[in-house]
Amino acid sequence: MEKEVQVLEDVTIRFAGDSGDGMQLTGTQFTNVSAMMGNDLATLPDFPAEIRAPIGTLYGVSGFQVHIGSGKIHTPGDHSDVLVAMNPAALKVNLRELDTNGIIIANEDQFTEKNLKYAGYEVSPLEDNSLVKYRVFKIRITHLTGLALEDLKLPNKTVDRCKNFFALGLIFWLFSRDSEPTIAWIKDKFKKTPELVEANIRALKAGFNYGVITEAFQSKYEISSAQLPKGKYRNITGNTAMAIGLVTAVQKAGLELFLGSYPITPASDILHDLSKLKNFGIKTFQAEDEIAAIASAIGASFAGDLGMTTTSGPGVSLKGEAIGYAVMTELPLVIVNIQRGGPSTGLPTKTEQSDLNQAIYGRHGEAPLPVIAPATPSDCFIMAFEACRLAIKYMTPVIILSDGYLANGSEPWKIPSPSDFPEIKVEFLTEKNGKLPYSRNEFNARPWIKPGTPNLEHRIGGIEKANVSGNISYDPENHHNMVYLRKAKIENIANDIVPAELFGNETGDVLVVGWGSTYGAIRKAVELQQSAGKKVSHLHIRHLYPMAKNVESLLKGFKKVLVPEMNTGQLASLLRSDFLVPTIQLNKVYGQPFKASEITKKIDEVLRG
Amino acid sequence: MEKEVQVLEDVTIRFAGDSGDGMQLTGTQFTNVSAMMGNDLATLPDFPAEIRAPIGTLYGVSGFQVHIGSGKIHTPGDHSDVLVAMNPAALKVNLRELDTNGIIIANEDQFTEKNLKYAGYEVSPLEDNSLVKYRVFKIRITHLTGLALEDLKLPNKTVDRCKNFFALGLIFWLFSRDSEPTIAWIKDKFKKTPELVEANIRALKAGFNYGVITEAFQSKYEISSAQLPKGKYRNITGNTAMAIGLVTAVQKAGLELFLGSYPITPASDILHDLSKLKNFGIKTFQAEDEIAAIASAIGASFAGDLGMTTTSGPGVSLKGEAIGYAVMTELPLVIVNIQRGGPSTGLPTKTEQSDLNQAIYGRHGEAPLPVIAPATPSDCFIMAFEACRLAIKYMTPVIILSDGYLANGSEPWKIPSPSDFPEIKVEFLTEKNGKLPYSRNEFNARPWIKPGTPNLEHRIGGIEKANVSGNISYDPENHHNMVYLRKAKIENIANDIVPAELFGNETGDVLVVGWGSTYGAIRKAVELQQSAGKKVSHLHIRHLYPMAKNVESLLKGFKKVLVPEMNTGQLASLLRSDFLVPTIQLNKVYGQPFKASEITKKIDEVLRG
């Protein structure tokens, strides 16, 4: 039976089920296939803090939202058009984000009395009239998967684990996706257990065929490929981009990478990724805690590697003393903070931007260092490279502020060529030539001297040091001067960074200023406003300290400055203090990224005055 | 021989010698005696980071400056009038602070070739003409002490240790001090070794008599007692005032005090003082590190004691994560930071105000808490009490920012009566009465529930919690609300604190805004300006977060706002961000307190525009 084909500009699909239902995997497969088919996209994985909460519970629901389209995609979608709900809890938790007239694909087999009760339903929503606003497809996914695999005689548990591929197959059909890449992936993934290869492929095909054969769906959809620039692409998460960016930088610097890290959500994947890359000569050291992690990284930098440490907010709270030590000893160091919901343990698997103040101020004494923040998943690559560049050139620790949303979210990445990137110049001092450990070059940086170099033996430490000689100094004036010298060294970086990029006109009614992962939502909202003829521009600050030199004049070109942040106003307060400009804040501390519509609405409000 | 007696309004004396020369003790004795004679005063101990650096070296010089007077004394003196130099290094290091025509009392016996070399003198400054600007008295203090004790047949080393009392005796004579209190002190201090009692008293008297008998000094001086309000007084350092303040508060609250602490300069003395006060039921726990120190204090607060922790900047850098936990669990906790020169190990024995940003922002996530700072040594008592009051009433951690100068400096303290202080109301929840662990009272505080209370069993933790129930909650809206609720709770404290006190008119040309230990220098400078008819006022901010409600309007009453700080401008940046007022900064990061003259000069400059 031929079905009607509708062409869509974009669609947002949310896969939701129990933590054990494989929704992250399903979502990732859909994403990768869509990316390979040339769509632009953005994703939002959303999983519980529990590893695998009891089956059927509301807090055990794991979701993965993906927004694909033929135009530029900035966000994972404000709402979803399609919800795949593997059980009642998944339906309950995600329904409010489903658009009216949206499609629900529900695994009917899981709408048992017990599961309904867990989800807090008295009556099955599939049976009462509560879902009239939506297009509901109840499908016995478990049962149908079982039938498809019947003759394989696999244990029930195994069969049950294949049902996500049935759902994926169905969605592949519905959105005219190519199954081949996923089939290839299954073959590789399960190559050691051929029966699983067979089972999963069968489930996938059964789901696909279910779409083809049954009368349930009146139409299928197509999303043409996006007008992305020509080139090779891959889909990339922020954490992977970060890992690759760090490796690229050390290679371009001709250094070795030493990572001292302690696992923590949502940063651990960088450690995992880098641990795999031992063939790049990368040394990963899983330390006993965050303090040892950073201390070992600083030790490694002293010895001539580029030391790095990756963590999240609670880890940074522990590293403050050592960061100050790196400031004092003026050693290169890269500190990656994948922010999550705080304070304290907070919401470990949710996203937030509330560690900006800490990055800038969170140490005793005057301990300035550069703070930068990527704007999108693939920008993590760029900013990782930038952090290494600054650390080496200025002999300083650098903090990169990413967050849970960037870390796990993904987008298509136009794969560059390694030769697109400049070498990072490293000059180890090898001969005295009149230099001392705290001599200064034109950037106020001191020389980097590797142990093992004859005649340059020296000692560094956390006590205040005399400029040039680097010897301990308790001299009052020297201390004052060194405090200001360290500050000047960092502030001078403002002369060495790309100007902050403005989207829109240089003057106007409202400037929306953002940083970090709010980029997509702000950009989309501003695009909408601009196409509605509003005098609204977008300034995204990727260098937070020091800021690019043009920030001040840009701010002053607008009647109003609106600062949306996933915190209570940390950048806003920085802007007020640095530039004495009044700011209007839009703050959301929901553990979730902004929706473009929320920002659009606020801009409207600000425009109305 | 009767000598001329001159009456002075005030005098500043600096005792300086090797770390082993007992200069801190000598200075303290002079201070205490002067206090008892009714002078107002301020002191500035200044000692090296080394315990006892090699004899005669410049970095081994230990100094103690005391400024006494018959008027109100705000600072330990910009310069000294008298320098007691026990060796060449002490002379060298301290000469630049001596006023022209100032008195030098030098222990001639120590001006040996070796010591001169250590101090970097080619020729003895006592012999060339380099000291013509001063009134120099070379006295063979070591030799004369030896003579005085000759028949006691003590070991040389012991005799040598008595020479500081000779110097003290001479100074006692010169400034008409009463020797009796010091004699009593010697008797008590050395009661176990009667020969030392005898030796030290003899040395003291020998010094005194040297003044009486010799022709060296033309005149002696008197400083009449200050017009301090009637009452009982004692001389008190900031750290002792802090310790007593904390004890007073817990007694007034009917609680027990649990101190979890790890030694660190310049905070350790609070731990020492409280350890002695076990008879107040105080539990002091010297933890294995700063993290365990604060963690144990939070545990104690959970169990119903008032938990406290005392430290300095490096310690606070380690406590960030646990502080955030106390914010999240809303438990009372007092955190005392005696600031020192930073960053990193910095200048451990020097003073600085560079941990303000850290106090306010130094944790991951949105983790607001009250930050307060005493202005003078005896104000440490008041602010310690205030910290406990706020912690208990608002169920929150509170940070007190003192510094090395307040900690070791001293001033006369008008001893209050314990009954001058109000009770601090503590209501442990003992019956459910419809309340839950995160129910709120009118101050947004949650109930304090002691383990051991039947039927109120509950669990707290660092994961975000549902309001009222206190159960774990991953709900996005709840998180947002809780972030803002915690913030509102703290900001509301602005309604419950004394208005910031203005010294001078409410409007004018320049408002000098300070916080912490710069109080004395600012006050003196502003007094001078005012008496010169200038429209200058002084605003001292003791509640830094939240600030008193009147701060904004006071700031706006002046043409210019000048903010002197011993950092690079942390309060100034806070004022700009909070109130959008331009600030003029005066920053000094010398590890030393401001001089009143430095501030006066800057005010002149600002007035000139």
Add this chain to the structure above:
Amino acid sequence: MSEVLNKIESIKLTAKDFTSDQDVRWCPGCGDYAILAVVQRTLPEFGIPRENFVFVSGIGCSSRFPYYMNTYGMHTIHGRATAFASGVKGANPDLSVWIITGDGDALSIGGNHFIHIIRRNFDVNIILFNNEIYGLTKGQYSPTSEVGKVTKSSPYGSIDTPFKPTSVALGAEAGFVAIGIDRDTKHLQEMIRRAHKHKGTSFLEVYQNCVIFNDGTFSALTEKDTKQDSVLYLEHGKPLVYGKENDKGIIMDGLTPKIVNLADGTYSINDLAVHDEHAKDPTWAHILSRMNRSSDYPQPLGVFRDVERPTYEKGLVNQIELAKGKRGKGNLESLFNEGDVWENN
């Protein structure tokens, strides 16, 4: 006294009284469930009012434990449970304090607080859920994972020599050291009783299966066909016998334990080493702590050492009483007026 006894007598709590209203959120099949059930079942025996229990934990799957206990509880920060608990017990020595921690929580980030609470000897009970993996962060190797272990953070195998937690504890002056296992709940219950009974820091390591990230690590100790040849149950005063047919035993050859066969007649039960929990020196316990799965020896389960010394909180209270006796109960008036005081008239 009899009143107190009456009060204790009259408390008849059950496991249900110790079950909180919170849903248990571990993975289905996780060994943590069994340990929770045993603790809930055992506490009522102690005759302590429910409100006097405090469970303190760090961060990790295991550290969620306090939420499921209907007692007072603190879910603290990673690695610091022992430090928080020191404050709880120090502030109120009457509380029965239980510390719940994991191999990562106690021995990686929390190693320092762990050894310090043990040397200080607060009277608390530490239950370390050792699954030899980081569960909550989804499967990295821990300080108890074996060399060569492939995990997310050790794709080429771990190169860290693992700690033996009992050796660490003994090196830190532990007075009570025991090992139990999730699957032998009867034995585990006895271990919990013994930990409670010991005055001072009791350290109980519990082998716990993480079904998701380290399934089956302890299977040799729990599966029917291997268990009896792999486990050596310790009983005070009893010789070290084990094996399917009780046919194996341990003798001491100088300082080295040796496995002998009791079946072939060369050795009899009388030749075997005899377990002594109360040996004054920790040497015997130390020897037991070296025998574990990674060696050829059977894994000893039971109480390795149970020797008391003064507790920290006793010392603290005593000093306060002493000071009050010596200096009189603290009085603000005189505190204010200490030192050199003068009058301005």
Add this chain to the structure above:
Amino acid sequence: MSEVLNKIESIKLTAKDFTSDQDVRWCPGCGDYAILAVVQRTLPEFGIPRENFVFVSGIGCSSRFPYYMNTYGMHTIHGRATAFASGVKGANPDLSVWIITGDGDALSIGGNHFIHIIRRNFDVNIILFNNEIYGLTKGQYSPTSEVGKVTKSSPYGSIDTPFKPTSVALGAEAGFVAIGIDRDTKHLQEMIRRAHKHKGTSFLEVYQNCVIFNDGTFSALTEKDTKQDSVLYLEHGKPLVYGKENDKGIIMDGLTPKIVNLADGTYSINDLAVHDEHAKDPTWAHILSRMNRSSDYPQPLGVFRDVERPTYEKGLVNQIELAKGKRGKGNLESLFNEGDVWENN
């Protein structure tokens, strides 16, 4: 190879070469001076170019040490020297890394990093200056101070049971454990040689007199009239004899060492326990670690244990070589293009 040997041969350094231009800032009479002198005197023997030495310390009087060595040096932060040093050695295994630390630095705030570096077995040398006090902060009790010690922070006497540092190290899987003392510099020199020679983490505890805050704590071990009856010098393969007239010895009674008199004829030297540094199990070293000043036993000085196992940095390097062999030397082009890649035309 011979070139390297030549290079080594040709290096003829002296103590002076290892002396930096910084003034030494310890109190006159401090035991630290002697240790510094011994180290400066001993390093030239190793034939290692001066630039290949790195001294890493924490914070404390003792931790000022690196400033006085004319080598590379890091004076780090309190308690973390071992962690910094792990990075130094991990980054460049060719360096000879020495960690200088105090009893507070290593065992109080730094306890965790201390036990972890030992279990990982980086090839570094730890010298712990144990003066049983916090020197730099002016005299608080430390984790090695004895119970009852009156200090600034324990005016009523410490109630903390002290650690035995060697026991802690052994509990953490130490392969090399030794004790020396500031006043016996010849013996100390030998200990430093031995520490250097051991491949893996060498832990050398040095008793050090703090003249200002804890003067004379070790005097029983150093003063002429008590020394010989208080110290037991360990030598591999030799019986444990000590005493003014070599008249005392140690026998083993089961697992318990006993002091016996060799003079009255009941016991002869052949009855005595014989020291074995290389015993595979750490039990013997553990027994020695329990004998110390606080007991009736003499204080053993010397190498307690010297047993090698693979070092951490070797493992790290091996994995990198392995990975390069298996996957080819890392190449950015292919790293960028990993996974599902598509072309947009």
